Amino acid sequence: GAGVSQTPSNKVTEKGKYVELRCDPISGHTALYWYRQSLGQGPEFLIYFQGTGAADDSGLPNDRFFAVRPEGSVSTLKIQRTERGDSAVYLCASSPYVEGTQYFGPGTRLTVL
Amino acid sequence: GQQVMQIPQYQHVQEGEDFTTYCNSSTTLSNIQWYKQRPGGHPVFLIQLVKSGEVKKQKRLTFQFGEAKKNSSLHITATQTTDVGTYFCAPFGGTSYGKLTFGQGTILTVHP
Numbered sequence: 555g556a557g558v559s560q561t562p563s564n565k566v567t568e569k570g571k572y573v574e575l576r577c578d579p580i581s582g583h584t585a586l587y588w589y590r591q592s593l594g595q596g597p598e599f600l601i602y603f604q605g606t607g608a609a610d611d612s613g614l615p616n617d618r619f620f621a622v623r624p625e626g627s628v629s630t631l632k633i634q635r636t637e638r639g640d641s642a643v644y645l646c647a648s649s650p651y652v653e654g655t656q657y658f659g660p661g662t663r664l665t666v667l
Numbered sequence: 668g669q670q671v672m673q674i675p676q677y678q679h680v681q682e683g684e685d686f687t688t689y690c691n692s693s694t695t696l697s698n699i700q701w702y703k704q705r706p707g708g709h710p711v712f713l714i715q716l717v718k719s720g721e722v723k724k725q726k727r728l729t730f731q732f733g734e735a736k737k738n739s740s741l742h743i744t745a746t747q748t749t750d751v752g753t754y755f756c757a758p759f760g761g762t763s764y765g766k767l768t769f770g771q772g773t774i775l776t777v778h779p
Binding site: 609 | 708709710711712715755757758759760764765766767768769770772
């Protein structure tokens with residue numbers, strides 16, 4: 555079946571702009587996760603959802619970052635007033651339940667100029 | 668989350684040689700997972716270890732979880748060029764409930 559999909563695959567924006575990154579999880583997966591991966595580093599946890607609610611958002615770096623999952627399926631990661639330090643690959647993963655195996659999407663490469 | 672250190676950071680081997688990466692924690696881990704990320708790709712789940720002293724094998728890959736559940740290792744026998752990539756360990760469960768805390772990874776290159 556279809557895996558996790560993320561759009562766009564690449565996003566180039568200017569410092570100060572607003573961006574939205576989208577994640578389509580595997581159908582039926584109740585848990586959805588966002589990670590950020592900088593060059594040469596392992597993925598860094600940002601937030602995860604169980605259904606529609608954010609169960610743990612402790613990894614969001616500051617209040618410029620926000621994520622939603624209004625219908626318990628698709629999720630959007632929103633970044634306001636982007637900074638050059640936000641440049642990274644943003645990975646989304648989903649799992650059938652919270653402690654289940656996480657399946658990662660291909661990521662969105664965000665570049666802030 | 669639970670922090671881990673992976674060593675080595677880089678490993679270059681000739682095809683056919685063995686490879687081992689180690690994952691160490693100063694605290695007891697609940698579970699640990701291993702992932703592989705090919706260059707330009709995304710992390711792909713390999714295995715989860717839960718029990719103290721657990722050993723699991725997948726073809727040429729052998730995964731171990733230490734008796735004290737503070738360290739883990741991945742050993743690849745007779746590497747192939749398809750083994751190229753970054754191998755990450757990630758504590759899971761316990762205080763890391765719901766989220767993966769990835770190590771820095773070991774980058775493996777295999778020379779044919």
